[in-house]
Amino acid sequence: MSDDIKKFMFVNTKAPYGTVYALESLEVVLISAAFDQDVSLVFCDDGVFQITRNQNTEASGMKNFSPAYKALGDYDINKLYVEKESLEERGLTLDNLMDLTYEDEDDDWAEKPSIKLVTRAELADLMDGQDVIISS
Amino acid sequence: MAMLHTVNKSPFERNSLNSCLSKSKEGSTILLIEDAVVGALKGTVIADKLTAAMSNKNIYVLGSDLNTRGFTEAEILDGIKVVDYSGFVDLVAEHSNVQSWL
Numbered sequence: 001m002s003d004d005i006k007k008f009m010f011v012n013t014k015a016p017y018g019t020v021y022a023l024e025s026l027e028v029v030l031i032s033a034a035f036d037q038d039v040s041l042v043f044c045d046d047g048v049f050q051i052t053r054n055q056n057t058e059a060s061g062m063k064n065f066s067p068a069y070k071a072l073g074d075y076d077i078n079k080l081y082v083e084k085e086s087l088e089e090r091g092l093t094l095d096n097l098m099d100l101t102y103e104d105e106d107d108d109w110a111e112k113p114s115i116k117l118v119t120r121a122e123l124a125d126l127m128d129g130q131d132v133i134i135s136s
Numbered sequence: 137m138a139m140l141h142t143v144n145k146s147p148f149e150r151n152s153l154n155s156c157l158s159k160s161k162e163g164s165t166i167l168l169i170e171d172a173v174v175g176a177l178k179g180t181v182i183a184d185k186l187t188a189a190m191s192n193k194n195i196y197v198l199g200s201d202l203n204t205r206g207f208t209e210a211e212i213l214d215g216i217k218v219v220d221y222s223g224f225v226d227l228v229a230e231h232s233n234v235q236s237w238l
Contacts, residue, residue: 014149015146015149015171015174015205016205017170017171017201017204017205018144018145018146018170018171019171045148045149046146046148046149046171046174049174049205049206052205052206052207053206054206054207054208055203055204055205055206056203056204056206057203057204058203059199059200059203059204059220059221060200060201060203060204062204064204066206089148089180089181090148090174090177090180090181091177091178091179091180091183092177092179096206
């Protein structure tokens with residue numbers, strides 16, 4: 001089986017709610033978790049808005065799907081790369097994002113952050129090393 | 137009466153807010169809705185441009201769309217006013233015409 005594991009990267013570039021890209025991508029990611037692949041997610045450009053904390057859809061009446069990102073850690077999806085420059089251009093810091101964590105089975109199930117802040121240049125290298133890249 | 141302009145796309149992804157700012161008259165009103173609300177945040181690369189526009193235009197943002205994306209009134213640029221759905225209706229009624237920038 002291990003020979004068949006491929007590196008899948010899902011690149012999220014769009015703000016949530018205004019279009020359906022963010023929700024559709026999240027659903028594909030959750031499906032991919034069932035196939036035991038090496039999955040990572042990227043949040044860059046307006047994609048960083050997908051994982052802001054305190055999303056409140058009460059007044060707009062839309063479905064708030066942001067809590068679903070917190071489940072990713074339970075599906076062994078714990079490589080969430082956030083592009084530093086994208087945050088800065090939008091006046092945001094990591095503090096604006098949800099605390100997304102996973103439990104590390106190799107370290108006595110210690111809770112660790114899933115989000116890794118990366119530069120644009122580092123992201124280019126990460127993308128270069130993938131088998132499959134799916135952008136939305 | 138002045139024109140009400142609505143913008144619904146993120147200024148970081150599309151040029152529609154830019155087009156709106158360059159083709160709207162002094163005294164007109166611009167309302168940011170849907171994905172455009174993120175343009176109202178403090179500290180962004182377009183903050184200076186938006187602040188400059190406020191010298192002769194009124195800028196509003198739809199509060200419910202702001203809250204949906206995780207932000208509140210405290211996080212937007214000084215001078216931008218927040219409206220709810222009934223405030224949106226009032227703006228439409230108060231202006232002579234509405235132009236949507238998509």
